[in-house]
Amino acid sequence: xxxxxxxxxxxxxxxxxxxxxxxxxxxxxxxxxxxxxxxxxxxxxxxxxxxxxxxxxxxxxxxxxxxxxxxxxxxxxxxxxxxxxxxxxxxxxxxxxxxxxxxxxxxxxxxxxxxxxxxxxxxxxxxxxxxxxxxxxx
Numbered sequence: 444x445x446x447x448x449x450x451x452x453x454x455x456x457x458x459x460x461x462x463x464x465x466x467x468x469x470x471x472x473x474x475x476x477x478x479x480x481x482x483x484x485x486x487x488x489x490x491x492x493x494x495x496x497x498x499x500x501x502x503x504x505x506x507x508x509x510x511x512x513x514x515x516x517x518x519x520x521x522x523x524x525x526x527x528x529x530x531x532x533x534x535x536x537x538x539x540x541x542x543x544x545x546x547x548x549x550x551x552x553x554x555x556x557x558x559x560x561x562x563x564x565x566x567x568x569x570x571x572x573x574x575x576x577x578x579x580x581x
Contacts, residue, residue: 449515452539456508463501507540523547
């Protein structure tokens, strides 16, 4: 089972690398075309950002695949990194490089939604005028 799984992960990794390579070639083609008016420039920039974003997502998948292969070799594949319980086979079939069981993944996503990009809890501030807090001009 682990040999077949490792083989499938390596195949998935190769396909992702191919997609990234094709995206880079497409981006070069887009960057090399003649520049037109303002709207063409906006389209070119939007395409460039999209390819960059997709490339980053693919790089994260490759990193996850590499980590899964290492776990197979270390004979710890399929264990949740948060609670150390077994990750259900159905989840691993869908996402063979999953790091967390479903319940831990849900908790992590909830926590991430509460935390801002800076890692601090997101706090929503209400716009309060001076009159709202009882301070007068007198």
